[in-house]
Amino acid sequence: MHQKRQRPTTGRITINDVAERSGVSIKTVSRVLNNEPSVRPSTRARVEAAVRALDYSPNPSARGLAGTQSRMIGLIYDNPSPNYLFRTITGVLEACNGAGYALSLQAPNPDEPDLAESVTRFVSQSRVDGLLLIPPVGDVVAVLDALEAIGLPYARVSPLDGRPGLGVSVDDRHASAQVVAHLTGLGHRRIGFISGHPEHGATQSRLEGYRLGLLRKDLDFERELVVGGRFDLESGRRAGAYFLDMENPPTAIFASNDEMAAGLLQVALERGWRIPEQLSIAGFDDTPLSRTLWPPLTTVHQPIRHMALRATELLLENLAENLHENLDIHGHAGSKRLGSRVEVFDAPLVERATTAPPPD
Amino acid sequence: MHQKRQRPTTGRITINDVAERSGVSIKTVSRVLNNEPSVRPSTRARVEAAVRALDYSPNPSARGLAGTQSRMIGLIYDNPSPNYLFRTITGVLEACNGAGYALSLQAPNPDEPDLAESVTRFVSQSRVDGLLLIPPVGDVVAVLDALEAIGLPYARVSPLDGRPGLGVSVDDRHASAQVVAHLTGLGHRRIGFISGHPEHGATQSRLEGYRLGLLRKDLDFERELVVGGRFDLESGRRAGAYFLDMENPPTAIFASNDEMAAGLLQVALERGWRIPEQLSIAGFDDTPLSRTLWPPLTTVHQPIRHMALRATELLLENLAENLHENLDIHGHAGSKRLGSRVEVFDAPLVERATTAPPPD
DNA sequence: ATTCAAAATGACAGCGCTAACAAATTTTTC
C-alpha cells in the first residue's frame, strides 16, 4: 500500500466538516457562524447542532485573512498603576468574552521616544480591529492623530480633552468638589491640596474641583495651600513635609490620589501626629491601598472596571457599525467613522477613617 | 471608461510588493522574513532594504493560516493580585517584544466551574502557540493534563509540584527560613507565623521554611504560634487579633505575604502597639505595599518581572525547537515535546522598618 | 395554476502567506 506524502494537515475540524455533517454548503455554515440573516431557522439549527457535535471553532487566522476583521482588540498601556491596569483588564475582558473578541496587550517600548510611532507599529503588526486607550497614552494627541490617519477605531478611558470620539470618563471636577464639601462639612476651613502629575489629564480637573469646592463655601483659594505632586508616594511625602512644617498648617489635606495620600500619612505618623484627630486626610481613586492603610483612607471611588467594560462595549459596537456601513464607503480606504460618544460615570465619595472634625 | 468592480482590496503592502521591488520571488522574501538560512547575504540585504522602504510588515493572519504557528502566546490568570499580574505582564511583554510574539490575555469565566474546560476553549479559539501559566491556575493538574493532551506547550511561573515541564520558581522554603534567621538573629525566640491560602502552592513551602528556620536555632515548633490565613488583608487582621489576644504573644510575627502583614499591622496599630519596638513584623513578596505602609515592611523580594520574562523565554525557545524538530515527527499530531527545565531564582530578604530586637 | 419578487442557498475565487518540491545557480572535486 503506497501512501502519497501529504502536507501534514492540522487534523483540526474545519468548516468543511461542519458543512458536510449538516448537509449544507460551507457558505451557509459561515452565515450561521457570523449570525447573518437570511438563513432558515431550521437550517440554522441543523448547522448549530453540527458545530456542537464536532466541537468546532473557526480558525481566527482564516477568518482574518478572508474577511475584514481580526476579532481582536488591543489594549495599550504606558504607565498606569498596577491596580488601575488590573481593573481595566478585568473590565475589558468581560466585554470581550461576551462578544467573541480576543484581547491583545501591548506596552510601548520605553526606548522608543516616539509614542505614536510605537502605537502605529503595534497596530500594523498585530492587525487589531480597534484599540482601547487608557491614561496617560489616551491623552497623547499625536497617538490619536496617528490612529485617525490610519482609520483605526479606538475608545478612551478617562480622556481629558473635549476631542470627539468614543470614551468613558468620570467627573473628576465634581468628585473633587465633593471631597472639599465633605471636609468643609466637618468644619475644616483650611484645606491643603496636593495636585497630581502635570501630564496626567485628571490633574487639572481635580484641582479645579478643589477650587470650586472652596468657592462654594466662600473660602479663599490660597496659593500656599496647594503643592504640586506626581501621583507617587515620594511626592506625597514631600508635600506632607511641606505642610507639616508650616507655621499654620492646614487641618485637612486632600491628596489628589491615594498613593500621595499614603505618603502624606507616612510623614504624619512618622512625626507622631494622630490621624484623623489632629489632621484629616483624603485621597482619590479608592485603590485597595486605601483599605490597607491604617487608618483606612477616605477617598473617591473610581468605577474603573465598569468604565473599561463600557468603553470596550462602545468600541465593539462601533466596529459592528462600521462593518455594516461598508456598503456606503467608496474607495476611501480606512474611512471608518468613529462617531462620538462619551459616557460619564459617577465617582462617589467613600468615607473611611482619615477624616474627622478639626481639632479645637 | 468602465472600471471592473473589484473586491475592495485592503490596499496594504503585501509580500508581493516587497518581492517585486527587490527583484526576487516571494518565497525568498519569506525566507528573509523568517530568518531562514541559505539566502545569499546580498539578496537578504536587498530584501531587507525593500521591506524597510515599503514599511512592510507581514500579515499575521496569512502567516497563521499558511504556516504552523500564530506567533501569539496566551497568558491565563485566575486570581492573582493586581500587582503580581502587572509585574508578570511586564516581564512577559519584554520577552515577547524581543521575539516578535504577541500576547493574548485571558481570564477564565468565573461561571464556568471547570477550569480545564475554560482553558481548552480559550486555546482552541485563539490558536495561541503556547501558554504561560501563573499561580494559581498553573497548579491545577487538570489544566496541565488538558494542555498536554492537546499538545500545547506551556511554561509555569512558580509551580509547586515536581511535575516535569518548563518553569521558573523561587526557593520559598529557603527564603522563608531566611526570614526566621533574621528574626532569631535579632533575638526573637517566640515567632508567630501566618500561613497562606491552602490552595496556593507557596503556602506549604513557606511554612516548611518557617519550621526549618526554627529547627536551625533549636527552637520548638509550637502549634499555637501558627495560624492559617488566606493571603488577604482580612485574614491578616484575624490572625493579628488572635496573636495579640494571647496571654503570651510572640515578639515577632512572620506573615507569609505582605497583604496579611498589612492586616496584622493595622490591628497592632489600632491597639496602640508601637512597631517595631513592641512587635516585629515580616511579610513576603515585596509588593509596593510594603514600601507604602508605615512603618515600611521587612519582607522578601520576589523577582516576579524577571521570572516571568525568563519563563516566557523558556517557552519561546521551546516553540522554536519544536518547529525545527517537525521533521522527526511522523504523523503523531501534536506530539510536541515539552522538555523539562525549571530555573530557580533568588528571593532576597529586604530589611525595612518593621523588624527590631524584641522588647526587654 | 402562473408569474414574479423575495428569501435562502450555493459555487467559486482569492485573502497573503508558507510548505513541498523543482529548477537554476554556484561551488567543489577530480
Place this chain on the structure above:
DNA sequence: GAAAAATTTGTTAGCGCTGTCATTTTGAAT
C-alpha cells in the same frame, strides 16, 4: 574543464475562511 555536490532561488498548491455573484427555492400576487 567537466561532472558531481552543495547552495540558492523559484514555482505551485493550498491553509480555512469570507465576499461576490449566480442559482435555486419559497411565498405571495395575480
